[in-house]
Structure formats: C-alpha cells, structure tokens
Amino acid sequence: MRTNIRSTGRDATFTETARRSQIVECAIETVCEFGYAGASLSRVAERAGISKGVITYHFASKAEILEEAVAVVFARGAEFAMRSGAFTGDSEPHDALRGYLESNLAYIAAHPREINAVVEITRGHRDADGRQVFGTAWEEREVLGLLEEIFREGQRLGHFRDFSPRVMAVAVRRVIDGFSFQVLAHPDTDVAAYTAEVVAMFEHATRAGTA
Amino acid sequence: MRTNIRSTGRDATFTETARRSQIVECAIETVCEFGYAGASLSRVAERAGISKGVITYHFASKAEILEEAVAVVFARGAEFAMRSGAFTGDSEPHDALRGYLESNLAYIAAHPREINAVVEITRGHRDADGRQVFGTAWEEREVLGLLEEIFREGQRLGHFRDFSPRVMAVAVRRVIDGFSFQVLAHPDTDVAAYTAEVVAMFEHATRAGTA
DNA sequence: GCGTTCTCTAGACGGTCGTACTAATATGTG
DNA sequence: CACATATTAGTACGACCGTCTAGAGAACGC
Numbered sequence: 001m002r003t004n005i006r007s008t009g010r011d012a013t014f015t016e017t018a019r020r021s022q023i024v025e026c027a028i029e030t031v032c033e034f035g036y037a038g039a040s041l042s043r044v045a046e047r048a049g050i051s052k053g054v055i056t057y058h059f060a061s062k063a064e065i066l067e068e069a070v071a072v073v074f075a076r077g078a079e080f081a082m083r084s085g086a087f088t089g090d091s092e093p094h095d096a097l098r099g100y101l102e103s104n105l106a107y108i109a110a111h112p113r114e115i116n117a118v119v120e121i122t123r124g125h126r127d128a129d130g131r132q133v134f135g136t137a138w139e140e141r142e143v144l145g146l147l148e149e150i151f152r153e154g155q156r157l158g159h160f161r162d163f164s165p166r167v168m169a170v171a172v173r174r175v176i177d178g179f180s181f182q183v184l185a186h187p188d189t190d191v192a193a194y195t196a197e198v199v200a201m202f203e204h205a206t207r208a209g210t211a
Numbered sequence: 212m213r214t215n216i217r218s219t220g221r222d223a224t225f226t227e228t229a230r231r232s233q234i235v236e237c238a239i240e241t242v243c244e245f246g247y248a249g250a251s252l253s254r255v256a257e258r259a260g261i262s263k264g265v266i267t268y269h270f271a272s273k274a275e276i277l278e279e280a281v282a283v284v285f286a287r288g289a290e291f292a293m294r295s296g297a298f299t300g301d302s303e304p305h306d307a308l309r310g311y312l313e314s315n316l317a318y319i320a321a322h323p324r325e326i327n328a329v330v331e332i333t334r335g336h337r338d339a340d341g342r343q344v345f346g347t348a349w350e351e352r353e354v355l356g357l358l359e360e361i362f363r364e365g366q367r368l369g370h371f372r373d374f375s376p377r378v379m380a381v382a383v384r385r386v387i388d389g390f391s392f393q394v395l396a397h398p399d400t401d402v403a404a405y406t407a408e409v410v411a412m413f414e415h416a417t418r419a420g421t422a
Numbered sequence: 423g424c425g426t427t428c429t430c431t432a433g434a435c436g437g438t439c440g441t442a443c444t445a446a447t448a449t450g451t452g
Numbered sequence: 453c454a455c456a457t458a459t460t461a462g463t464a465c466g467a468c469c470g471t472c473t474a475g476a477g478a479a480c481g482c
Binding site: 033035037163178185194198 | 246343382386388413
Binding site for chain 4: 050054
C-alpha cells in the first residue's frame with residue numbers, strides 16, 4: 001500500500017521539501033503559460049524534467065498542488081507587503097490605501113506570472129461537484145475584508161466620502177488583479193506611471209470634500 | 212464525405228438556425244455552470260437533450276461554438292445599449308461614461324449567466340498553440356477603444372482631469388466584468404444602488420477641477 | 423409515389439487526462 | 453557491509469475528451 005507522506009507523522013525530508021517546492025513552481029509556470037484548463041500534470045512533469053509518478057508520489061492530488069500554489073503566492077505577497085513597510089495597518093486611511101495599491105502593484109510587476117497563475121486557478125479551480133474552490137465567499141473572507149476595513153475607517157474619520165466599502169473594495173481588487181495581464185501583455189509597461197495612475201484614480205474616487 | 216454545411220453556398224435551413232442557436236445557448240449555460248475547463252461537448256449535448264453528433268453536424272469544431280457564443284452575446288449587449296438609448300455616442304463625455312456604465316451594468320444584471328460565460332471563454336479559450344484567442348490585442352481593439360475615446364474627448368473639452376485613458380478604460384472594464392460574479396453570487400444585489408455606486412466612483416475618478 | 427437532401431442516433435476512434443501500481447534505484451543508518 | 457526506507461521511472465488503467473463515420477429516420481421537391 002502506498003504511503004501517503006503528508007499523513008505520516010515524520011518530518012519532511014530534504015528531498016520532499018525541494019520536490020514539492022519545485023513541482024509547485026512548475027505548476028505555476030505551466031498554468032501561466034497554458035491556462036488553468038491546459039495545465040496538465042504531464043506538462044508540469046515535463047517542465048520539471050521528472051516523470052509524472054514523482055508528482056503523484058509527493059502530492060495526493062492535482063488539487064493539492066494548485067491549492068498549495070495559491071497559498072504559497074499569497075504568503076509571498078503578504079511577506080512582500082510586510083517587508084516593504086508600505087502598509088503597516090495603523091496608517092492614516094489615505095496612506096493605507098496608497099500603500100495597499102503600491103505594494104500590490106509592485107509585487108505584481110515583479111512577479112506577474114505567478115499572479116496570473118493564481119488568478120487563473122482561483123477563477124477556474126472547481127471541486128468534483130463543479131463548485132468553485134476559491135469562490136466569492138473565499139474572496140470576501142481572504143481578500144476584501146482588509147480593504148473594506150480601510151474604507152470604513154476612512155469614512156469614520158471623515159477622510160473618505162460616503163460610498164459602499166464593498167463596491168469600492170471589489171473595484172480595487174479587480175483593477176489590481178488585472179494588472180498582471182497588462183504586465184504580461186506589455187512587458188515594457190512603465191510600472192511607476194501605471195501605479196501613479198491607479199493611486200490617483202482611487203484617491204479621487206474615495207476622498208471626501210469635493211462632492 | 213461529410214458536407215461542411217457552413218462552407219456550402221446554400222441558405223441555412225430553419226432547423227439549422229434553430230439548432231445552432233440552441234447549442235450556443237446550452238454552451239453558454241454549461242460554461243457558466245462548469246467553467247470553461249468543465250464545459251465539454253458531452254455536457255452541452257446532455258443539456259440540450261441531443262446526441263453529441265448533432266453538435267458535430269452543425270459546428271465544425273468546439274472552438275466555433277465558443278467563438279459564436281462570444282459574438283452572439285456581444286451583439287446582444289450592443290443591441291441592448293443601442294435600444295436603451297443610454298449611449299448615443301455624441302453625448303457630453305460625462306453622460307457618455309454614465310450611459311456606458313449604466314447600460315453595461317443593466318445588461319449584466321439582466322443576463323449575468325451569459326456575461327459570466329463570455330468572461331470565462333475570453334479568459335480561458337486558447338488555440339492549438341496555447342495562445343489566447345481573445346487576448347489583450349482583441350480586448351484593446353473590441354472593448355477598450357470606445358472607452359478611451361470617451362475619455363480623450365472629455366479631456367479635450369476639459370471636463371475630465373488629466374489621467375491615462377488606457378488605464379482608466381481598463382479599470383472600467385474590470386469593474387464592469389466583475390459585476391457578473393457579484394450578481395451570480397448574490398442574486399439579491401440591489402442593482403440600482405450598485406450601479407449608482409459605480410457611476411459615482413468613476414465620476415469622482417475622472418472629473419476635473421478638484422485636484 | 424420516389425429520390426434526394428437534411429438531420430439525427432449510436433458508436434468507434436485515437437488521444438490525453440488524473441491516478442494507481444510495480445519494480446528498480448538512491449539514500450542513509452546500524 | 454546489510455538492511456530499511458525514500459525516491460524514482462515507467463507503465464497500466466478507466467474515464468472522458470473532441471472528432472468522425474455509418475446508417476437510419478425525417479422532410480420535401482418532383
């Protein structure tokens with residue numbers, strides 16, 4: 001009987017850690033290149049230069065790879081935002097929004113392929129019943145909450161005009177997520193200029209006192 | 212030898228017209244329900260209550276169905292916008308933008324499933340080489356051009372502030388396209404309120420004289 | 423009525439999918 | 453060294469994919 005490595009109590013081997021990481025990276029690249037529908041385990045294995053059996057050995061299922069890929073990229077983005085210090089959480093709302101936009105767009109500009117892959121996976125990945133794994137409920141919980149909080153705080157302080165935090169949060173995320181397409185389609189995009197445009201746009205869209 | 216119906220010079224039969232339309236509708240529904248990756252011809256045929264062969268008979272390939280679906284929905288949306296009169300083309304830029312937003316969101320609210328399917332198809336559909344059929348070039352040509360024109364005209368008249376028409380156009384489209392998810396996830400969404408929020412947001416984001 | 427064309431069902435085709443299994447090799451420990 | 457375990461390539465499996473074909477039924481001009 002096959003030993004499910006993840007369920008045994010032992011520590012992960014050096015090889016296992018490296019392989020899992022390699023496979024996840026190759027899965028991200030493959031999804032970016034061929035899309036969610038075209039990212040088969042055969043193509044992932046081919047890119048990694050290993051046999052398909054290695055993937056089956058280190059992961060229980062294809063879904064586990066994709067879900068780990070999403071988690072890994074999310075963790076990297078959060079770590080990047082933390083490290084950049086652009087978004088400390090206790091900033092004044094205008095600065096918080098600006099920091100959120102700048103750190104997100106900067107990360108995407110530096111790693112457009114993995115963001116594109118994550119967008120593909122979160123959009124396309126479904127369980128056996130056809131339901132989205134990363135559906136609206138997941139997005140509202142994991143992604144939109146923080147933004148809405150910024151907006152509510154800004155409105156409480158009177159820095160932001162009176163708009164729906166939910167609608168604005170969704171708009172911000174859609175614009176941010178779309179940036180990976182822009183960077184991939186036009187690698188020569190002026191990131192600083194694009195970022196300034198987006199920041200200015202949402203500053204005008206949110207600030208109070210001009211209505 | 213099988214006769215490729217579309218390439219013969221004869222007129223389309225009553226049956227052919229009806230079948231093609233039915234198959235396209237079922238494909239839209241299937242894509243909406245199972246996503247691009249999960250929308251197989253078997254499922255389309257099952258939904259239509261016909262055998263898979265009928266699809267092959269009326270369409271040369273699966274790609275032809277998907278591409279016709281996109282074209283059909285686009286045509287309906289354009290017809291809706293035309294009929295609603297919200298967007299006449301020679302309006303003052305502020306009104307043009309408002310009309311664009313309102314007619315788009317109204318159509319999506321009325322037909323969220325077909326818009327969702329089109330978004331799925333345009334994002335996921337690739338040719339044999341793995342290249343997106345409805346890629347960035349297509350979007351810029353078919354979708355963004357009109358918006359950019361509105362923005363440029365508004366800037367020329369001094370009604371809009373000085374922003375990048377391209378960035379703003381992309382933002383508008385992302386927000387509009389995302390509305391189908393909102394309506395599908397929350398069917399009880401207050402469409403009028405949501406529309407007013409989006410209109411207000413882009414009016415603040417674009418208008419001159421407050422910077 | 424007959425004959426032609428249109429339309430459909432049913433099934434087969436080659437291919438790829440995700441997964442499971444086997445047997446061989448690598449690795450590391452006593 | 454022997455031995456156990458970790459890791460690998462290779463292959464086989466059943467399921468489903470998109471496409472194709474043979475032949476039966478339906479529709480319709482004559």
